[in-house]
Structures are given as C-alpha cells and as structure tokens.
Amino acid sequence: MKMNTNTSTKKNHQDxxxxxxxxxxxxxxxxxxxxxxxxxxxxxxxxxxxxxxxxEFFIEELRRRGARKILDVATGTGFHSIRLLKAGFEVVSADGSPEMLAKAFATGREHGFILRTVQADWRWLNRDVHGKFDAVICLGNSFTHLFNEHDRRKALAEFYAVLRHDGILVLDQRNYDIILDEGFKSKHTYYYCGENVRAEPEYVDEGLARFRYEFTDGSNFHLNMFPLRKDYTRRLMFEVGFQTIRTVGDFEETYHQADPDFFIHLAEKRYENEPEKIAL
Structure with a gap:
C-alpha cells in the first residue's frame, strides 16, 4: 500500500x-x-x-470468548490494532479518517506489522468491510462522533451484522453523565495519559461536548462530540439486537456511577439462554 507523502496537500488547520x-x-x-x-x-x-x-483487559476479554478475528472500527493511530496483533489476533483496522489510517499504517510498520487498513463509514460498514468477525472494537470515545440517533442506530446495526452469531461488540465512551450533571473532572489515568497535554471540555450541553486539546508547543485543536449518556447507549445496543450487555467503569467490574472517567460496554450477539463460548 502506497501512502501519500506530499505534505503540501495536507491540511493543518481546523475550520x-x-x-x-x-x-x-x-x-x-x-x-x-x-x-x-x-x-x-x-x-x-x-x-x-x-x-x-x-x-490486558481487552486481550483477556477477547481470549475468554475464543475470539480470533477482530475488526477495529476506530483504529485511530493504531494503538489497539497493534496491541492485538502482538497478542496473536487477526485484525482488520478501519477508520473513517484517511489521515488516521495513514498514521496507523506507518506506525504499524514501525512495529513490524503491515496493517490491513480499510477506510469505512460505520453507517455503511458492510459495504467496505467484508466477511464475519468474532469481535468488533470501537474504542477511544469514537462513537460520540455520531450526532443523530439514526446514525447511531445504523452504525450499531452494521456492527451487529458484521459479527458472527456469538460475537461481541466492545465499545467505550466518556462518562458524560458526570460531565453533564456535575461538571468535568478527570483522573487522566486510563485513556488520555499524556502528562503535558490538556484535554478538557470548552463547552457542554445535552447535544454537544466541545473538547479543547492543548499541546506543549502552544498548539490547540478541538473536537465536537455528542455527549452520550451511559443508559441511553445501553438501550440503543439492546434495541438493535444485542441481548447481553455488561458495562464496566475504568476497567473495573464494580464502580460508583460518578467515579469512572470512561465506561466500557461489552455487548454480546447471543441470547442469555445460549451457553457462553470459553476458550480452553
């Protein structure tokens, strides 16, 4: 795969x-x-x-279910795709951003891997990604880029369709409940761990969380995201067809509602009366 290295064509300013x-x-x-x-x-x-x-949270969850083939639908710069490849999984790395995919591909080569990258819009995922997967992972608070309910339902339905009948969707999100109800606070322990980078909301209402990212060289960027509430996300997953949904906070099974920075939803494409597949 040949990547465009002509930096003169690359956009460097948000508008x-x-x-x-x-x-x-x-x-x-x-x-x-x-x-x-x-x-x-x-x-x-x-x-x-x-x-x-x-x-090893994600690796252990996937291994426990006997998962082998993983679709990383929000690969970003490749962090989880590369971790899973190193752990022996077969991974397809998808993202809607061509800039992110190019970065992930280059980073994969630095780690000794040729990533199988696909540019794909989640709302039409099965148009661009073919085959069935044991697991779909959608991490890094990425699902909050979907701004209307139709898009969210469509994306979840596409995730569901690409999974094998006993597959699992692993999707995370910020704890927007606490941000909306009590204001922003973060331990910066689990996800955005860069010590000298600030990532904080500049504006929040029920329909928008606008985050500002400040770097040590004085540059700053923004992301506009939809502030998903935890129970709303779980309800959408259930209504799309996922029957068994487990939610943990900051990789811990037990938590107080207001404590986690992030929620992780593990939604299984199987009914509760089906026996769980455990890897031996």
Missing part, C-alpha cells in the same frame, strides 16, 4: 466557522482530524502509559 458550537454533524469528524492534529495524537494517548493503565 469550525464563526459559530463552532453549531457544528453538530456526523460527517464533520473528517475535517476535524487534520494532519497536524493527527501527528500529535500519540502525545495525547502516551502508548506506554495507556498500555500500563488498561493492562
């Missing part, structure tokens, strides 16, 4: 217009992930710190 808070469209995420922002994204994540904080 939200005169009223940034009015930008509440699913399709806008492609314009938000400009080249200069993507190049700094790993400063925000801090791969080593994030790997340490989440441990």
């Amino acid at each position: 939200f217009g005169k009223n940034p808070q009015s930008i509440r469209r699913t399709d806008n995420y492609k314009a938000e992930y400009v080249h200069s922002f993507v190049e700094k994204w790993d400063e925000l994540i801090d791969w080593d710190a994030r790997a340490s904080s989440e441990g």
Whole structure:
C-alpha cells in the first residue's frame, strides 16, 4: 500500500466557522482530524502509559470468548490494532479518517506489522468491510462522533451484522453523565495519559461536548462530540439486537456511577439462554 507523502496537500488547520458550537454533524469528524492534529495524537494517548493503565483487559476479554478475528472500527493511530496483533489476533483496522489510517499504517510498520487498513463509514460498514468477525472494537470515545440517533442506530446495526452469531461488540465512551450533571473532572489515568497535554471540555450541553486539546508547543485543536449518556447507549445496543450487555467503569467490574472517567460496554450477539463460548 502506497501512502501519500506530499505534505503540501495536507491540511493543518481546523475550520469550525464563526459559530463552532453549531457544528453538530456526523460527517464533520473528517475535517476535524487534520494532519497536524493527527501527528500529535500519540502525545495525547502516551502508548506506554495507556498500555500500563488498561493492562490486558481487552486481550483477556477477547481470549475468554475464543475470539480470533477482530475488526477495529476506530483504529485511530493504531494503538489497539497493534496491541492485538502482538497478542496473536487477526485484525482488520478501519477508520473513517484517511489521515488516521495513514498514521496507523506507518506506525504499524514501525512495529513490524503491515496493517490491513480499510477506510469505512460505520453507517455503511458492510459495504467496505467484508466477511464475519468474532469481535468488533470501537474504542477511544469514537462513537460520540455520531450526532443523530439514526446514525447511531445504523452504525450499531452494521456492527451487529458484521459479527458472527456469538460475537461481541466492545465499545467505550466518556462518562458524560458526570460531565453533564456535575461538571468535568478527570483522573487522566486510563485513556488520555499524556502528562503535558490538556484535554478538557470548552463547552457542554445535552447535544454537544466541545473538547479543547492543548499541546506543549502552544498548539490547540478541538473536537465536537455528542455527549452520550451511559443508559441511553445501553438501550440503543439492546434495541438493535444485542441481548447481553455488561458495562464496566475504568476497567473495573464494580464502580460508583460518578467515579469512572470512561465506561466500557461489552455487548454480546447471543441470547442469555445460549451457553457462553470459553476458550480452553
């Protein structure tokens, strides 16, 4: 796969217009992930710190179910795709942002892997991604880029369709309940672990969470996202067809509602009376 290395064609500045808070469209995420922002994204994540904080949580959950073939629908710069490849899984890495995919592909090569990358819009996922998977992972608070309920239902239905009959969807989100109800606070322990990068909401209402990302060189970027409430997300998953949904907070089984920075939903494509498949 040949990547475009002509930096003169790459966009480095975000443009939200005169009223940034009015930008509440699913399709806008492609314009938000400009080249200069993507190049700094790993400063925000801090791969080593994030790997340490989440441990083997996702790997163990997938292995416990005997999963082998994984579709990473929000691969970003490739963090989870590469971790799963190193753990021996077969991975297809998808993203709607061409800039993110190019970065992930380059990072994969640095780690000794040729990523199987696919640019795909979740709402038409099965048009671009073929075959069935044991698991779909949608991580990094990515599902909040969908701004209307029709898009969210369509994406979840596409995730459901691409899974084998006993597959699992692993989807995470910020704890927007606490942000909306009590204000923003974050331990910055589990997801955005970069010590010298600030990631905080600049504006929040029930239909928009506009986050500002400040880096050490003085640059700053924004993302407009939809603030998903936990129970709403679970209800959508159930209504689309997922019958068994388990939610944990910050990789812990037991938590107080207000405590986690992030929720992780594990939604299974099987009925409760079906025996669970456990890897031996």
